Amino acid sequence: MEPRVARFAPAACSRLVVKIGSALLVDGDGKVRRDWLAGVLDDLVERHRAGQGIVIVSSGAIALGARRLGLPKGGRASLEDAQAAAATGQIALSQVYAELLHERGLTAAQMLVTLDDLEDRRRFLNASATLERLLSLGVVPVLNENDSVATAEIRFGDNDRLAARVAQAAGAGGVLLLSDVDGLYTANPASDPNATFIETVEKLDARIEAMADARSASGLGSGGMVAKLQAAKIANAAGAHLAILSGKVDHPLARFAETGRGTVFVASGGARAKKAWLAGRLTAKGRLSIDAGAAKALRDGRSLLAAGVTAVAGRFERGDVIEVWTDDGAVARGLAAYSNDEAARLAGTRNDAQEVILGYAPRSAMIHRDHLVLL
Structure with a gap:
């Protein structure tokens, strides 16, 4: 055989x-x-x-x-x-x-x-x-x-x-x-x-x-x-x-x-x-668009930080499955750490500014690497 x-x-x-x-x-x-x-x-x-x-x-x-x-x-x-x-x-x-x-x-x-x-x-x-x-x-x-x-x-x-x-x-x-x-x-x-x-x-x-x-x-x-x-x-x-x-x-x-x-x-x-399970999913509640620096970070096995997010689309809550896109299309899928409203407010910001925006201590990432898979 x-x-x-x-x-x-x-x-x-x-x-x-x-x-x-x-x-x-x-x-x-x-x-x-x-x-x-x-x-x-x-x-x-x-x-x-x-x-x-x-x-x-x-x-x-x-x-x-x-x-x-x-x-x-x-x-x-x-x-x-x-x-x-x-x-x-x-x-x-x-x-x-x-x-x-x-x-x-x-x-x-x-x-x-x-x-x-x-x-x-x-x-x-x-x-x-x-x-x-x-x-x-x-x-x-x-x-x-x-x-x-x-x-x-x-x-x-x-x-x-x-x-x-x-x-x-x-x-x-x-x-x-x-x-x-x-x-x-x-x-x-x-x-x-x-x-x-x-x-x-x-x-x-x-x-x-x-x-x-x-x-x-x-x-x-x-x-x-x-x-x-x-x-x-x-x-x-x-x-x-x-x-x-x-x-x-x-x-x-x-x-x-x-x-x-x-x-x-x-x-x-x-x-x-x-x-x-994430990689095999066919649906997602929302989308985060990211810049080239964030895309490289994901390829290097790191989490997605808010600073690299350029746009937020869809309606989702913390824990929902969302996709991550670059200009070339979908590159990753993961579990959202924030709702779409919070994500939109944090997009493009660094961690030291996020507590003032949110009113509470920010989480470590938009999508943690343990909850993210590359496509």
């Missing part, structure tokens, strides 16, 4: 998250491809028997529900249609997983989560604790976004990024995204015959991100290569390797282990739990 593929084997990865997309799971008639799914679960059962904890993130509820309700555009014509389709299809989806895993001697557990569940620190820890207990019992958790209550503004919108966040919550060392594409190319291979396949990404930088195509090939799913690269960034920040591989074959996990066909995004090392 190739070293890049061996990172996802049970010996090197005690817990694995596998994401299954709608285009793979549901056929054109809106029915579950049971034989194909059975093959995937056979692969997972082998890994489970080898001691690897397995978590499944599965799309498909909206596509299944849309067929049962006769909704147009696969249930995605409106948010209301998607919510109704999800509520109808989720019960069918969970039943399929429960039946097929039971036939293989394993117990399935269903968890539905929203973006808020993994963005709020306390709820994230609750979800993490639930996953920990289920895995310790040998159960296979099957997760999906709770689309029946999610809103257009507060939702993941794709299960690629959800899988990466779930990997972080579960303490997984690897994420496999089964997709209708077999990995990352230098350009969209459907339109560019000169597109080159990329086997390994050691550093996910702007050059790699420029290769992404936002479209979903099937029209059934909601993700695309952009979402997959965002998922890779989230997973890698938490110390988890991520691979994109084709699910358009039987037994795709066994094929990946044998052939190595897929793109592997290598994690260089995991951040501490709170910092990994």
Whole structure:
């Protein structure tokens, strides 16, 4: 087995998250491809028997529900249609997983989560604790976004990024995204015959991100290569390797282990739990703009001081997650030490002037280095 593929084997990865997309799971008639799914679960059962904890993130509820309700555009014509389709299809989806895993001697557990569940620190820890207990019992958790209550503004919108966040919550060392594409190319291979396949990404930088195509090939799913690269960034920040591989074959996990066909995004090392949670967040309450001196201080591992802040935007309270921006975009994320009103009053001031402005002794920083992560 190739070293890049061996990172996802049970010996090197005690817990694995596998994401299954709608285009793979549901056929054109809106029915579950049971034989194909059975093959995937056979692969997972082998890994489970080898001691690897397995978590499944599965799309498909909206596509299944849309067929049962006769909704147009696969249930995605409106948010209301998607919510109704999800509520109808989720019960069918969970039943399929429960039946097929039971036939293989394993117990399935269903968890539905929203973006808020993994963005709020306390709820994230609750979800993490639930996953920990289920895995310790040998159960296979099957997760999906709770689309029946999610809103257009507060939702993941794709299960690629959800899988990466779930990997972080579960303490997984690897994420496999089964997709209708077999990995990352230098350009969209459907339109560019000169597109080159990329086997390994050691550093996910702007050059790699420029290769992404936002479209979903099937029209059934909601993700695309952009979402997959965002998922890779989230997973890698938490110390988890991520691979994109084709699910358009039987037994795709066994094929990946044998052939190595897929793109592997290598994690260089995991951040501490709170910092990994910060790095993986998709929302922030506000923004601090900073000057070049403050940006250098952050790169040197120091806290963000008020003197380097040039502007404050958004409404936030102490302890809320905010982003730090330079002229080049977001460079860091952290927990605010002040509300937006206080931060605006302190912006650009040195510590010796802050007590007069606040009326009380100032805190050590706008964002302390222990509560800050670089992006």
